[in-house]
Amino acid sequence: MNQEELIQQAKEIRQRAYTPYSKFPVGAALVTDDGTLFTGCNIENAAYPVTCCAERVAIFKAISEGHTKFKELAVVADTKRPVPPCGSCRQVMSEFFTPKMKIHTSNLHGDIRTMTMEELLPFSFGAMDLTHEDE
Ligand SMILES: O=c1ccn([C@H]2C[C@H](O)[C@@H](CO)O2)c(=O)[nH]1
Ligand SMILES: [Zn+2]
Numbered sequence: 001m002n003q004e005e006l007i008q009q010a011k012e013i014r015q016r017a018y019t020p021y022s023k024f025p026v027g028a029a030l031v032t033d034d035g036t037l038f039t040g041c042n043i044e045n046a047a048y049p050v051t052c053c054a055e056r057v058a059i060f061k062a063i064s065e066g067h068t069k070f071k072e073l074a075v076v077a078d079t080k081r082p083v084p085p086c087g088s089c090r091q092v093m094s095e096f097f098t099p100k101m102k103i104h105t106s107n108l109h110g111d112i113r114t115m116t117m118e119e120l121l122p123f124s125f126g127a128m129d130l131t132h133e134d135e
Pocket of ligand 2: 053054055056085086087088089090
């Protein structure tokens with residue numbers, strides 16, 4: 001699946017977003033190392049912080065189905081510049097994505113900005129940091 005197809009998948013799942021509060025639908029499409037596709041949309045809640053972003057829905061769907069290695073992620077929203085994933089999603093991405101993994105951010109005007117995981121979240125906190133130096 002190429003970048004355009006992945007973005008198209010993200011656009012399509014975006015239509016399923018549940019966004020009565022923000023009215024800001026987002027779609028995400030994630031490909032695993034074996035080529036399996038997982039999509040996600042944002043799902044909001046009357047208790048606003050309970051909301052889950054499109055990116056995390058796609059990642060959690062994949063993880064819960066036993067996939068742990070990923071190739072590419074695309075995110076689409078109706079924004080002026082390609083939509084920048086929020087900090088919480090960046091942290092979740094960094095748990096599962098390699099530093100060189102490609103993330104395509106885009107909008108409905110066809111603007112695309114592709115970056116790597118390490119560009120999107122440099123100096124990230126991870127599992128290694130939970131270990132003390134003398135252990
Ligand atoms: O990259 C992003 C940015 C925001 N949102 C959602 C969260 C909330 O439902 C709405 C407004 O922030 O958009 C995402 O799903 N992904
Ligand atoms: Zn997010």
